Amino acid sequence: MVIKKLLIANRGEIAVRIIRAAKELGLQTVVVHSTADANSLAVEMADETVEIGPASAAKSYLNVEAVLNAARQTGADGVHPGYGFLAENADFADAVEAAGMIFVGPSGAMIRKMGDKASARKAAEEAGVPTVPGSDGILNDMKMAQLVAMDIGYPVMIKATAGGGGRGIRIAESAEEFVSLARLASEEAKLAFGDGGLYLEKLIDAARHIEVQIMGDGGNFVHCYERECSLQRRRQKVWEEAPSSSLSATVREKLCSSAVALAKSVGYRGAGTVEYLYDDKTGDYYFIEMNTRIQVEHTITEEITGIDLVAEMICIAGGETLSFCQEDIAIQGHAIEVRINAEDPMNKFMPSPGVIGKMRIPGGPGVRFDHMLFEGYKIPTAYDSLLGKLIVHAGTRETAIFRLKRTVSELRINGIKTSAPLFLALTENEDIKHGEIHTKWLETWLESNSDKIRPIADIE
Ligand code: ADP
Numbered sequence: 001m002v003i004k005k006l007l008i009a010n011r012g013e014i015a016v017r018i019i020r021a022a023k024e025l026g027l028q029t030v031v032v033h034s035t036a037d038a039n040s041l042a043v044e045m046a047d048e049t050v051e052i053g054p055a056s057a058a059k060s061y062l063n064v065e066a067v068l069n070a071a072r073q074t075g076a077d078g079v080h081p082g083y084g085f086l087a088e089n090a091d092f093a094d095a096v097e098a099a100g101m102i103f104v105g106p107s108g109a110m111i112r113k114m115g116d117k118a119s120a121r122k123a124a125e126e127a128g129v130p131t132v133p134g135s136d137g138i139l140n141d142m143k144m145a146q147l148v149a150m151d152i153g154y155p156v157m158i159k160a161t162a163g164g165g166g167r168g169i170r171i172a173e174s175a176e177e178f179v180s181l182a183r184l185a186s187e188e189a190k191l192a193f194g195d196g197g198l199y200l201e202k203l204i205d206a207a208r209h210i211e212v213q214i215m216g217d218g219g220n221f222v223h224c225y226e227r228e229c230s231l232q233r234r235r236q237k238v239w240e241e242a243p244s245s246s247l248s249a250t251v252r253e254k255l256c257s258s259a260v261a262l263a264k265s266v267g268y269r270g271a272g273t274v275e276y277l278y279d280d281k282t283g284d285y286y287f288i289e290m291n292t293r294i295q296v297e298h299t300i301t302e303e304i305t306g307i308d309l310v311a312e313m314i315c316i317a318g319g320e321t322l323s324f325c326q327e328d329i330a331i332q333g334h335a336i337e338v339r340i341n342a343e344d345p346m347n348k349f350m351p352s353p354g355v356i357g358k359m360r361i362p363g364g365p366g367v368r369f370d371h372m373l374f375e376g377y378k379i380p381t382a383y384d385s386l387l388g389k390l391i392v393h394a395g396t397r398e399t400a401i402f403r404l405k406r407t408v409s410e411l412r413i414n415g416i417k418t419s420a421p422l423f424l425a426l427t428e429n430e431d432i433k434h435g436e437i438h439t440k441w442l443e444t445w446l447e448s449n450s451d452k453i454r455p456i457a458d459i460e
Pocket residue numbers: 083084085088162163164165166193236237291294295296297384
């Protein structure tokens with residue numbers, strides 16, 4: 001291992017997750033933090049900490065110079081970006097390498113190619129992976145864009161090439177609303193990601209979101225099977241599972257080998273995810289994007305394969321070859337992850353900041369809770385609402401859902417509202433039990449079933 005001291009350029013549960021992997025590899029850890037995160041679990045756990053700016057992410061977690069200075073000052077020789085923030089910023093990856101340190105992720109050039117959605121679509125087509133019918137690259141002219149939209153046929157998805165986390169996407173139902181929605185998508189992406197470039201895709205309605213975890217070391221490429229993330233709200237995942245309950249062995253093989261072919265065609269290094277939409281009625285699948293980083297829901301793949309993906313990506317960045325080959329990876333049982341957010345599912349998912357009171361953390365067989373909580377923790381309002389991820393693993397999907405129900409009932413977090421009551425309601429739903437879900441399912445269900453979400457009592 002070339003890396004001796006790893007700087008974690010992130011916060012929250014993923015910073016904690018990366019510190020754990022680094023410690024198990026025998027590395028020293030440095031965590032950078034904003035003033036708002038001075039009193040956080042990651043700061044508590046790291047060997048060294050450096051304050052890099054105020055609460056505003058633009059001035060702290062997105063401040064490339066401040067992060068690099070912290071790395072120089074502490075003598076860190078590796079930087080892990082986690083997800084979000086600078087994780088898919090190609091200039092940051094280049095700057096880390098230029099400063100003589102190792103970026104835990106693909107090269108800047110690879111991020112430019114595969115992290116940019118329009119460019120990744122092109123790479124997928126070249127690798128023979130089916131993409132959603134859509135525009136040929138970025139649209140530079142509104143008149144031209146309207147013609148392309150007409151050609152694709154309404155409704156069309158307007159997507160920002162730099163988008164992420166569900167932002168920078170709009171659905172235009174007709175030519176009348178196209179221009180104003182395209183402007184909105186472009187402005188949103190420009191503001192959030194500094195790039196307003198747009199492309200178009202046909203709307204694939206009521207499809208499933210299936211994604212394949214891949215790992216590459218530049219010469220060897222493997223997949224770690226798929227995750228299904230069809231339960232979404234505002235195009236953000238809230239419940240993920242592995243494997244998907246909807247794939248035949250043949251379709252699974254096609255999706256996974258397409259993802260590996262794509263990784264191979266670009267000589268990918270590190271952990272990555274190839275995302276698809278899958279229509280289970282026709283059997284068609286379409287590449288939508290690649291995430292060139294660790295994903296929030298990597299945990300369920302770890303549970304079913306027994307692989308530590310975060311440790312593996314650190315080792316690969318440090319110059320090692322993949323520690324396993326395709327034949328070593330098998331699916332064992334079924335895992336489900338639900339996102340525990342500081343928001344109130346009984347009140348339109350309004351953010352629910354506050355101070356954490358007494359807690360009861362669930363346990364027992366097959367339970368994992370990756371979180372950032374402790375009693376007395378004050379949740380900062382400047383960042384997203386993810387507090388932790390509750391993960392269950394069991395022999396079958398049916399027992400995993402029972403285990404999830406038992407586990408969510410055990411979890412208590414006094415002081416704030418969380419998304420937990422939503423998951424309790426979902427574990428009792430027949431469509432979910434039968435795996436009959438798609439990307440619009442949850443929003444449709446919420447429209448007429450929010451009364452089924454019941455409060456979970458505080459712990460005494
Ligand atoms: P995952 O695909 O791992 O579930 P999400 O798409 O939900 O991840 O995004 C995880 C986090 O990363 C969210 O906080 C989201 O806002 C952020 N994010 C995603 N894509 C980008 C991007 N291109 N630039 C900056 N932040 C991003």
